[in-house]
Amino acid sequence: MGAWAGLRGRALARALFFALGFVLLLDGCRSRDHNDYALEVANAQPSVDSLPVLLKAQTRVYDGVDREALLAAAKDVLEAQGFVVNPIAMPAGILLGDFRAQPQDITANQIIFGLVVALPIAMLTGVKIKEGPGVGTHVPQAGYAAIVADVDSLAGTTRIQLWLTGFYGRVENPQPYTQFFINLSDKFGHQPRP
Amino acid sequence: MIRYAFAWTVCAALALLGCEEKSPRQISEKPEREVVAMQTRHFATNDTRAVLRGVVASFSDGGYIVKRADLSYSLVTAIKGWLMAEARVTPYGASTAVQLDVFVGSQFASQQVDAPEFYQKTFYDRLSTVLGLPALPPP
Numbered sequence: 333m334g335a336w337a338g339l340r341g342r343a344l345a346r347a348l349f350f351a352l353g354f355v356l357l358l359d360g361c362r363s364r365d366h367n368d369y370a371l372e373v374a375n376a377q378p379s380v381d382s383l384p385v386l387l388k389a390q391t392r393v394y395d396g397v398d399r400e401a402l403l404a405a406a407k408d409v410l411e412a413q414g415f416v417v418n419p420i421a422m423p424a425g426i427l428l429g430d431f432r433a434q435p436q437d438i439t440a441n442q443i444i445f446g447l448v449v450a451l452p453i454a455m456l457t458g459v460k461i462k463e464g465p466g467v468g469t470h471v472p473q474a475g476y477a478a479i480v481a482d483v484d485s486l487a488g489t490t491r492i493q494l495w496l497t498g499f500y501g502r503v504e505n506p507q508p509y510t511q512f513f514i515n516l517s518d519k520f521g522h523q524p525r526p
Numbered sequence: 527m528i529r530y531a532f533a534w535t536v537c538a539a540l541a542l543l544g545c546e547e548k549s550p551r552q553i554s555e556k557p558e559r560e561v562v563a564m565q566t567r568h569f570a571t572n573d574t575r576a577v578l579r580g581v582v583a584s585f586s587d588g589g590y591i592v593k594r595a596d597l598s599y600s601l602v603t604a605i606k607g608w609l610m611a612e613a614r615v616t617p618y619g620a621s622t623a624v625q626l627d628v629f630v631g632s633q634f635a636s637q638q639v640d641a642p643e644f645y646q647k648t649f650y651d652r653l654s655t656v657l658g659l660p661a662l663p664p665p
Contacts, residue, residue, distance in 0.1 A: 374588060375648060
């Protein structure tokens with residue numbers, strides 16, 4: 333609350349307006365071909381070193397469980413972590429979550445740094461600033477979650493994958509993925525295989 | 527006070543500068559048939575829901591934020607930076623067709639991506655791996 337008290341409405345409005353001007357200036361000055369830009373952004377990936385760790389952290393396999401029940405438990409876990417979950421595609425084995433951070437979880441410095449530095453750079457260049465105030469590598473700042481659950485009826489298994497994504501790209505820290513699956517196992521009552 | 531007024535004016539000017547000469551949604555100048563061909567691939571499966579899951583997985587692997595997955599319209603929308611992507615999954619005989627349409631920009635001004643390598647290398651190669659099926663060109 334202290335940080336919020338220090339940041340008065342006018343100061344926040346000013347910071348927002350400056351950030352907007354900065355983004356639009358860079359956008360207006362961007363002379364690159366839009367196809368080149370699209371390729372550059374689409375190819376921006378987590379570091380090669382973190383990919384195998386990430387793949388392992390984001391995937392679990394459950395033996396002989398009901399997919400609908402598993403997804404219902406996953407929905408409960410995401411909601412308990414503060415995500416607003418859209419279950420509309422659940423019958424197809426898809427869950428999408430949107431994290432709404434509570435104001436008390438965000439400091440004024442994080443807002444200003446995120447808006448003025450990290451967000452414009454990430455949006456215009458696809459380059460992520462991995463560490464720093466307001467740059468999330470953990471769930472409360474992740475922003476979005478996507479879950480896909482595939483059933484292998486021959487093997488009798490259900491593979492569940494979780495992606496956590498922020499405005500700056502995929503969350504590369506394996507900890508929030510691991511924590512999610514620990515919470516899921518507690519909720520669902522079954523232990524998965526990695 | 528004058529300093530602030532100056533700063534606000536500069537910001538307003540920059541904002542207007544950034545917005546000039548942009549129409550809301552610029553589609554490619556290439557022939558429509560050519561664009562649709564680069565955007566569309568077929569997969570030899572009639573399980574459209576599996577393909578839909580594959581599309582969500584491919585977007586997520588690519589660092590996109592999946593905003594919406596709609597079963598009624600078999601539509602997945604995703605964003606990454608200034609990229610706005612929309613993938614439509616439709617049954618096509620014994621196979622399933624996927625059409626990906628990507629724009630660069632915002633909802634106020636955007637331009638359609640019309641580079642074939644973008645669709646193939648950044649999306650369909652990945653989707654093909656996820657589904658374990660080759661991405662076939664439209665018949």
